[in-house]
Amino acid sequence: MTATLGVVLVNWRGAADTLECLESLAHATIPLRVIVVDNASGDGSLERIAAWARGEELAIPRSPEMARFSTPPTSKPVTWQQCEPGETGDNGAWLTLIDSGGNLGFAGGNNVGLRFVLADPAIRYVWLLNNDTVVEPGAPAALLTALEAAAAPGMCGTVVRYYHRPGTLQALNGSTFNAWTGTSAGIAFGQPAATLFDAADVARKTDFVLGASLAVTRAFVETVGEMEESYFLYCEEIDWAWRNNGQFEVIFAAGAIVYHKEGGSIGSSGQKGMRSDLSEYYLLRSKLQLISRHRPWLLPVHWGVAASQIALRLWRRQPAKALVMTRALLGLKT
Numbered sequence: 293m294t295a296t297l298g299v300v301l302v303n304w305r306g307a308a309d310t311l312e313c314l315e316s317l318a319h320a321t322i323p324l325r326v327i328v329v330d331n332a333s334g335d336g337s338l339e340r341i342a343a344w345a346r347g348e349e350l351a352i353p354r355s356p357e358m359a360r361f362s363t364p365p366t367s368k369p370v371t372w373q374q375c376e377p378g379e380t381g382d383n384g385a386w387l388t389l390i391d392s393g394g395n396l397g398f399a400g401g402n403n404v405g406l407r408f409v410l411a412d413p414a415i416r417y418v419w420l421l422n423n424d425t426v427v428e429p430g431a432p433a434a435l436l437t438a439l440e441a442a443a444a445p446g447m448c449g450t451v452v453r454y455y456h457r458p459g460t461l462q463a464l465n466g467s468t469f470n471a472w473t474g475t476s477a478g479i480a481f482g483q484p485a486a487t488l489f490d491a492a493d494v495a496r497k498t499d500f501v502l503g504a505s506l507a508v509t510r511a512f513v514e515t516v517g518e519m520e521e522s523y524f525l526y527c528e529e530i531d532w533a534w535r536n537n538g539q540f541e542v543i544f545a546a547g548a549i550v551y552h553k554e555g556g557s558i559g560s561s562g563q564k565g566m567r568s569d570l571s572e573y574y575l576l577r578s579k580l581q582l583i584s585r586h587r588p589w590l591l592p593v594h595w596g597v598a599a600s601q602i603a604l605r606l607w608r609r610q611p612a613k614a615l616v617m618t619r620a621l622l623g624l625k626t
Contacts, residue, residue, distance in 0.1 A: 295323040297436050297507075298415045300405030301423040302398060303330045307337040308352065309424040309553065311344050314387070315351035315362035316426040318370065322433045325415060327388045327405040328423075331395045338374070338389055345372040345387050353426075358455060358551060361426045377404050383412045397524035398503070406518055410510060418513070422504040424553040426455065434547030435507055446512040446540020447533065449501035450548035451485075459485050462552055464494045465544040466501040469530055471587050474579045474594055476530075478502070491546040498542050500533040505550045508532075512540050520585075525571075527578035534586050569616045570626065576601070577620040595621065 299317060303310045310328060317326055330338050343349040347368025353359040372387040381388055392404050402420050409415050417439050419432070431450065439445045449465035463478035470476070479497055480487055506529055516535050519528045533542070567575070576598055583594050598621045605614040616626055 293323050294414045295325045296414060296416045297322070297432055298325045298327065298405075298409035298412070298418045299432070300402055300409060300418060300420050301326070301328045302401035302405070303328055303333060303337050303341070303423050304395065304401075305333045305335050305337065306423050307333070307335070307340040309354075310337070310341060311349070311351035312353055312362050313421070313423050313425055313427075314341070314344065315365060316429075317432070318366040318386075319361065319429045320427070320432045321429055322436060324386065324432055325383075325388070325409055325412065326386060327390060327409050329390045329392050329401045329405045331392050331397070331401045338391060341389055342372070342374065344368075345370050345389075354553070355456060357458065358426060361428060361551070375408065377408075379408075380411055381408070383414065397521065398526075399519035399523055399528040400521040402528075403518045403521060406513060410513065416510050417507055418510075419505070419507040420503070421506075421550070422552060424455075425452075425504060426551050428549045431548040431550060435545040438543055438545035438548070439507065439509065442541050442543045444541050445509050445543050446516070446536055447501045448507040448543045448545055449498065450505045450507075450545050450550050452502055452505050452550050452552050453485050455551040455553040458551055461485055461487065462504075462554065463502045464489055464546075466498040466529075466542075468497060469499040471583070471590060472593060473597060474583065476500075489546075491544050494546070495542060495544040498544065500530045501542065503529040504552050504554075505548075507545070509540070512536070515539060523578045523581060525574040525578065527582040531582055531585065534582075567613075569612050572605075572613045573616040573620045573626050576617050580620070 351362050353362050370386045373381050373385045374389045375381040392401055409418055439448055452462045454460050454462050461480045461483050464480045467476040467478045479494055520531045583590050602614045602617045
């Protein structure tokens with residue numbers, strides 16, 4: 293059976309998480325093509341992932357409770373290859389490893405994977421999945437079913453629960469977004485995983501699909517274009533949703549469940565006051581860029597919002613955060 297769903301993971305110094313994610317994907321009930329793009333980790337990540345593919349290294353779950361999604365390990369070796377960006381490679385390989393050649397950020401890394409996997413004419417859908425996730429065995433099949441049932445699918449999300457708190461939702465599908473304040477709210481964020489919901493209603497409420505688990509169709513990419521790479525981190529999925537502008541449906545694969553460790557690379561967090569300095573910088577920088585590109589008349593409002601956020605960090609005695617946010621506001625590098 294030929295794979296029609298490709299999966300792209302971007303790795304940056306997170307080989308242990310990537311291995312656990314790969315092992316969970318290897319337990320999937322349908323064929324997949326999986327691409328790991330390494331953003332110049334420089335820490336032997338690609339070598340470790342290749343060793344896993346050969347059966348020489350095990351994926352070690354970070355939580356005993358979540359080990360059921362990656363153990364026992366699947367039979368190895370898996371069919372794999374290593375390619376350079378722009379190469380075509382073997383369409384029959386389950387896993388492809390690509391060294392991007394530099395730290396291209398979230399969008400840049402994903403675009404390398406998108407270009408590679410869509411060179412395979414059999415691939416109709418691509419699932420951009422954070423490397424710090426694990427998936428239930430039936431999640432890829434449920435995602436594929438939802439995509440194929442829609443009339444004009446473009447973007448599709450899943451149920452996302454917290455890896456270390458699997459009984460709690462991070463989001464159903466994605467978030468709502470307030471363009472005036474630049475604030476987003478995950479749909480059902482923080483609610484129990486057993487919360488009842490209407491899938492169609494969730495899809496209607498979704499302003500953008502959560503980037504940790506975001507599937508797109510070939511037609512969407514060919515029409516709307518790739519992710520905007522200038523953001524580097526954050527807001528890429530909002531930009532994509534705004535560029536879509538209703539051309540394709542935003543749908544919700546309610547039967548696909550993903551568990552997310554959240555913020556493993558640079559300290560992203562949905563909890564107040566818990567974001568790293570680097571995360572604070574890129575979040576503000578990307579929001580200002582998003583508004584400048586799509587809602588420029590709201591820039592004065594966002595400068596005021598940013599100034600109040602900086603003042604709040606000072607009041608909380610977080611001068612380092614206030615400094616990096618000031619640099620983002622002024623368009624300066626970290």
